[in-house]
Amino acid sequence: MEAAIVIRALGALAQEHRLAAYRLLVQAGPDGMPAGALAEALGVPASSMSFHLAQLANAGLVSQRRQSRSIIYAADYGAMNGLMSYLTENCCLGQSCSAETACTSTLQPAKDVA
Numbered sequence: 001m002e003a004a005i006v007i008r009a010l011g012a013l014a015q016e017h018r019l020a021a022y023r024l025l026v027q028a029g030p031d032g033m034p035a036g037a038l039a040e041a042l043g044v045p046a047s048s049m050s051f052h053l054a055q056l057a058n059a060g061l062v063s064q065r066r067q068s069r070s071i072i073y074a075a076d077y078g079a080m081n082g083l084m085s086y087l088t089e090n091c092c093l094g095q096s097c098s099a100e101t102a103c104t105s106t107l108q109p110a111k112d113v114a
Contacts, residue, residue: 001086005060009083012059017044018052025062025075032074034067 013019021038033041039049053073056062060079065072 001082006083006086009059009061009079012055012061015052015055017042017048018056021049021052021073022056022061022075025073026077026080028074030074030077032063032065032072034070034072036070038073 013022020042024038024041025032035049035053036046038044038053039046042049044052053062053064057064057073061076061083062073063076065074
C-alpha cells in the first residue's frame with residue numbers, strides 16, 4: 001500500500017463522525033447500512049452524513065450502492081485490512097503479530113487535558 005493512500009485513509013478517519021460511521025459499517029458487515037440509518041444512529045443531519053460518507057468513499061474505505069431509493073454504504077474490508085497491514089508491517093521485530101508475539105509498549109496512555 002502506498003503512503004499517499006494510507007495518509008488519505010487515516011485523514012478520512014481522523015474525524016469523530018466519520019470514525020463512528022466507519023465503525024458502524026464494519027460492524028454491519030458486507031450488507032452495509034443505508035446512509036439515513038447511519039445518520040440516525042449517530043445523531044448527525046443527513047446532509048452532514050452524506051459529506052462524511054463521501055470522504056470515506058474518496059479515501060477508498062467504503063463502497064456505495066443504490067438500493068431502491070436508498071444509498072447503502074459498506075466497509076471495504078480489503079482496504080481496511082491493507083491499512084492495518086501497512087500499520088503493523090514492521091511490528092514485533094518483523095514477526096507475524098499474534099498473542100505470543102504481541103507488541104508491548106512501555107508508553108502510558110495520554111491523559112486528557114482539561
